[in-house]
Amino acid sequence: MIRISLALALSVSLVGLAHAASAWTGGDDLPTNPLACDATPASATSKPYDGGAVTGAPDRKGKPIKVVDVPKLIGIGYFNATSKGIADAAKELGNVDAKTDGPTKANIDEQITFIDNYITSGVDGILYAANDPVAIAPVLKKALSKGINVVGYDANSTPDSRQWFVNQAEFNGIAKAMVDNMVKESGEDAGVAIVTSTFTTPNQARWIAEMGAYAAKCHPKLKLLETVEAQEDNALSFSQATTLINKYGSDLKGIFGMTSVATPASAEAVTQAGQCGKVAVIGLATPNAMKPYVAKDCVKSVVLWNPVDLGYAAMQVLRATADGSLKPGDTKVKAGKLGELNVINGSEVLLGSPFVFTKENIDKFDF
Structure with a gap:
């Protein structure tokens, strides 16, 4: 990632997702590349090396x-x-x-x-x-x-x-998986919210930007109600998700958890609020953290990698x-x-x- 512009991000809405509360989306302002709405794979584009160069490194080949x-x-x-x-x-x-x-x-x-x-x-x-x-x-x-x-x-x-x-x-692949699974569970015109870590964490910002671009292309009726910051803190993530549930009531149909902490905490908030089956939780988390919620059918889809x-x-x-x-x-x-x-x-x-x-x-x- 080249940069994240907070000033610009604070002034624009997530492309393609209508919002009812805050213009802040948690996404960055970099170009997006949404995947096809169906399963058509994207073609890879070759780019020149853009990484850094090490200076004066010794010969380490095969050495400890x-x-x-x-x-x-x-x-x-x-x-x-x-x-x-x-x-x-x-x-x-x-x-x-x-x-x-x-x-x-x-x-x-x-x-x-x-x-x-x-x-x-x-x-x-x-x-x-x-x-x-x-x-x-x-x-x-x-x-x-x-x-x-x-x-x-x-x-x-x-x-x-x-x-x-x-x-x-790839960021656009994560975005497609997140949004498609949310729409599958909550509907095309659902109101959704996002619990992320910090507004400058690069991977979350990139995923959110790509989610907005993909939703605009493939699920344009999806509505973003609000994005909240919860650090990588379990208690704060639970509190933020609970606040969203209480604030938006029946208008909230789904919560995206953007971290391995936010997702189980959001699932716990939904469970304690008695909203399982009414508020979908789609997010990135480790399977062990999500097994209790998946077993109770409070969470149906957990997106990640190993x-x-x-x-x-x-x-x-x-x-x-x-x-x-x-x-x-x-x-x-x-x-x-x-x-x-x-x-x-x-x-x-x-x-x-x-x-x-x-x-x-x-x-x-x-x-």
Whole structure:
């Protein structure tokens, strides 16, 4: 992501979704690329490498390397899962010493401090999931200038501040899955609300923008009532969802949860309000967090990917970067047990398509 303009975002409505309360949508102002309304796949467009360049890196090919993973925050199920994937890949590779460390809340200033401290103490590689794409860029560029390989995952930074970004699923694919499942459950002309993390978190802002574009194209009667910020905080997410339920009453037919914290908290709010079957909850969450709500038919669709695989892929990409086997201009990269992954958008590695967990399949997964 190049930038997120809060000033502009605060002044425009989510394209294609009518709104009854706030002009703020939680989306960014970057160009959107909505997928076809049916299942027609989009054609991939080749783009030149737009990632950053490491300066003065030593020859690390096949040599032991020390890697730190600094996610948005530690201590929640989602990033516990990505950390497990990173550790699994490091163990499989055999020549990587990897650890996860970071803030206990989604705070960009604290995340920057953690990264800066590891630059000073000395590491060969940094993995990160950005709390803010622009604010994190200077410290990542500092790492590149010190010869440290830098790979992002989950939430991107400005492309020139890292070498590669492992994208869990393309933003427009997530958007289509979210909106289609919401319409399936709540109807074409439903009033919906969004519970997101922060207004500058890059992946959520991108998903919301793409959701608006896709809804405008394929489900133009869907109405956005309000978007609220809830950090990555369970209590605040529950409170915000409860406020939406009370505020909009029967006009609210669905809540989008944009984080692995917001979605189960919104489902709990719907449950406690006695609105199961009346207010649909569609969101991004880990299956273990959603199993109780899916079992009770309060939630029918959970959209995600496998975060263990995401962390695993990120570690494999960093190792390939350090070895020089992944270079600008490459179209694929070998990622261990995941096979070959495609390089898209110049400097992104795509994990795959989003996955929808339902009552029929959710018990097959444990993370």
